[in-house]
Amino acid sequence: MHLHEVFDYPLSRLDPCAAHSDPSILAVYETLVNKGPDGNAYPGLAESWKVSKDKLRWTFRLRPNARFHSGDPCDAPAVEAALESIRFGFHGGKQFYYWDPVDKVRADGADKLVFTLHHPYVRLPSILWGLHTAIHNDRRRATDSDGSGCEWADGTGPFRFVSYTPERVEVERFENYPGCNATFLETGGAVALEHITWTSILDPDERAAALDRRDAHCAHGPNFEDVARLEEDPELKVIRFSQGSNAYLGLNWQRADLGFDDVRVRKAVSLALDRSELVRDALLGYGAPTLGPLSVDGEFYDPAVDSNLQQDTAESARLLDDVGWTLDSEGVRSKDGARLDFECLIQDDAIQKRIAEGLREQLSKIGIVVELLPIRSFHAFYDGCKKGPAAFLNKWLWQDPVDASIGFIATWGKPDPNWHYSSVPELDEGFHRWLRSETAEELQAAATNIQMLVAEHVPYVPLLVPQDVWVHTTAVHNWTPAQSILYPFYHRTTINL
Numbered sequence: 001m002h003l004h005e006v007f008d009y010p011l012s013r014l015d016p017c018a019a020h021s022d023p024s025i026l027a028v029y030e031t032l033v034n035k036g037p038d039g040n041a042y043p044g045l046a047e048s049w050k051v052s053k054d055k056l057r058w059t060f061r062l063r064p065n066a067r068f069h070s071g072d073p074c075d076a077p078a079v080e081a082a083l084e085s086i087r088f089g090f091h092g093g094k095q096f097y098y099w100d101p102v103d104k105v106r107a108d109g110a111d112k113l114v115f116t117l118h119h120p121y122v123r124l125p126s127i128l129w130g131l132h133t134a135i136h137n138d139r140r141r142a143t144d145s146d147g148s149g150c151e152w153a154d155g156t157g158p159f160r161f162v163s164y165t166p167e168r169v170e171v172e173r174f175e176n177y178p179g180c181n182a183t184f185l186e187t188g189g190a191v192a193l194e195h196i197t198w199t200s201i202l203d204p205d206e207r208a209a210a211l212d213r214r215d216a217h218c219a220h221g222p223n224f225e226d227v228a229r230l231e232e233d234p235e236l237k238v239i240r241f242s243q244g245s246n247a248y249l250g251l252n253w254q255r256a257d258l259g260f261d262d263v264r265v266r267k268a269v270s271l272a273l274d275r276s277e278l279v280r281d282a283l284l285g286y287g288a289p290t291l292g293p294l295s296v297d298g299e300f301y302d303p304a305v306d307s308n309l310q311q312d313t314a315e316s317a318r319l320l321d322d323v324g325w326t327l328d329s330e331g332v333r334s335k336d337g338a339r340l341d342f343e344c345l346i347q348d349d350a351i352q353k354r355i356a357e358g359l360r361e362q363l364s365k366i367g368i369v370v371e372l373l374p375i376r377s378f379h380a381f382y383d384g385c386k387k388g389p390a391a392f393l394n395k396w397l398w399q400d401p402v403d404a405s406i407g408f409i410a411t412w413g414k415p416d417p418n419w420h421y422s423s424v425p426e427l428d429e430g431f432h433r434w435l436r437s438e439t440a441e442e443l444q445a446a447a448t449n450i451q452m453l454v455a456e457h458v459p460y461v462p463l464l465v466p467q468d469v470w471v472h473t474t475a476v477h478n479w480t481p482a483q484s485i486l487y488p489f490y491h492r493t494t495i496n497l
Helices: 024-028 076-089 124-129 138-143 204-212 224-232 263-271 275-283 313-322 350-364 378-386 401-409 425-434 440-457
Strands: 002-007 033-035 041-043 046-051 057-062 102-108 112-117 159-165 168-173 195-200 218-220 236-242 245-251 287-289 333-335 341-347 369-375 391-397 461-473
Touching: 002 204, 024 159, 024 168, 024 195, 033 124, 041 046, 076 102, 076 112, 076 138, 204 218, 204 224, 224 236, 224 461, 245 263, 245 350, 245 401, 263 313, 263 461, 275 287, 275 350, 275 461, 341 350, 341 378, 350 369, 350 391, 350 461, 369 378, 378 391, 391 401, 401 425, 401 440, 425 440
Parallel strands: 002 195, 002 218, 341 369, 341 391
Antiparallel strands: 033 041, 046 057, 057 112, 102 112, 159 168, 168 195, 218 461, 236 461, 245 391, 245 461, 287 461
16 A cells, blocks of 8 residues: 655655654654644653652653664663754754753663653643654764755654655655554554655645546645535545644844834734735635634634734824834835835745735735745745844744744744744743643643733734645545644555555
8 A cells, every 4th residue: 555645845854853844754753752633642652651749750661672764772862862962953052942841851771761850841741742852863863964864764653764855755664663552543563554655746736636636645735725626526535624833924123123123013013914804815714813823723722812803004003103104105104214115035835925915915005015035945934034034924833832932932032943033021931831830721821821922012923824724535544634733643544445
């Protein structure tokens, strides 16, 4: 059985230390624990774990005799090396932004890994189930980091690396895979699929055509124009839900000449936007507007943040007038001879471009001029954001929404991935409360506080959350995307021949 899946972006290298991860990561690598469809932690490479009475020590027992695909042992010292490499290496020696609760990670013998915390944190598993903590062979990566994920990939997952290009990724079944103890992933051994191929098709019409021709078994991100038609096809199943993402406009706080360090200017930009119109025109209604930083209807989302979504161009104009950005003879906001005219970096993606074009049109009506600069690949876009543009339109994609917002908003996230250089002390304190939560109730209270503070201080300008749309033929079974999980797992997937 050979599964063919088409994807809507250029494919990223199969390297947990890379800036972006694609579905193939979940096939080749494992994480210590797995996040289940219900949002809870299940066994992964770690078969079990326990927490000390003071909640400061978490001990994980690894699957015995685990080995990487290369045959190298994946024991506790190897797992420790992989995690420490990601923890401090992903941002060039700076600790990964949501690892704050962790003091030490150390191997205890061959099969136990001990996490010592600075303070209790009930959500420690969320650090360990993300794709940027996938357990890789760090000893091998240290000798060939450039080739990692491009020429080779060495994990412990149910599939092993075959080949990579930005247009195509192929993996094959790892015959020695012993299976996973997570109840929703149990296989009892090697998986049923023999091969998986992911193909990048950037044109959304072509992605739908690949499904129509049955050239592909599965697809992510068909054109929203095609969704209703695909749902009518009895041989296809369409799965859609609010995506674990948030599209936002970043305004560079370092650009005081444009007033972006002034909350009144950022609020004016936010008030000028009709987010419902953006959802209608750019997403054809397949999405939701928001004033908050989290995924709408997702984990920890509080609908109170969106109780006042109304566009208010009169108040927007008043705020701009108050800070000296008045309309000139050409209808452009000007101040001391300068114009409120700036470039905005965007991803060269059909939907992102439609959002950006709608945003540009709406801002032009209050005298703000925006020039759009499209960039195709994730890596080039991220590199462009790191150079400090005046503005950028980004959409994060992450299965843990508050953790994502920490990196993009917290002061300690500057300059990467807080590319707009925001700094709001009240939000920093809110994030610290989140990272010190000991109960589910404390987590929700902290998350609600963060959402309200973002709406108040506008560190960046939240816009909307698209629906995530996945499609597969009815011949495919147990390929089940879920909102709480970034990409589908392939452990139990089968195809009727």
